[in-house]
Amino acid sequence: QITLKESGPTLVRPTQTLTLTCTFSGFSLSTSGVGVGWIRQPPGKALEWLAVIYWDNDKRYRPSQQGRLTVTKDTSKNQVVLTMTNMDPVDTATYYCAHSGGSYNLGALDMWGHGTKVIVSS
């Protein structure tokens, strides 16, 4: 059974760096084809994909956020960490991590964490 859980601060000051951790179980991020993605959702708005990291350490980022985002993995701890620099109030959102299933479902995001709400305010 695959589970994911996001953790991190609820309140971040403008210009600070946000660090979110996704702790997962039920799969290994060293298995070929597997990835973990990050998606956010501002209040009342649509989903927005941010980044994904794969089993082979391939990383992809949302171009409009390029330079602000870094995603890393710790396979031994079953964790993926997302950092986002220079936070702004427009970054207020619920942040989700999700399992990307690999070739059997063409990489769809088939299991999601519950999400963590991040508020950016002074």
Added chain:
Amino acid sequence: IQMTQSPSSLSASVGDRVTITCRASQTISVYLNWYQQKPGRAPNLLIYAVSSLQSGVPSRFSGSRSETDFTLTISSLQPEDFATYYCQQNYNFPWTFGQGTKVEI
């Protein structure tokens, strides 16, 4: 790649047949997924690769494709189906979602 969903919202009754459309701005092959999201909850994968039903999803949900137009159909709307639905392409980076379709009573 832009994903344009329509309608943005709709009102329907239990038992109705509901259709939601998503148009891609360029070819995305079969890399189209549908998610359901209920208020305060994380999205849930319904359909992947245009028409493959995710495990545990009721068979009243189905998906289809015509070129760059994709459709999610709920054959007989149930009370638990009132939610917001999103399409998503994972053919090219950056992955993109549609704006969502809210299905209301």
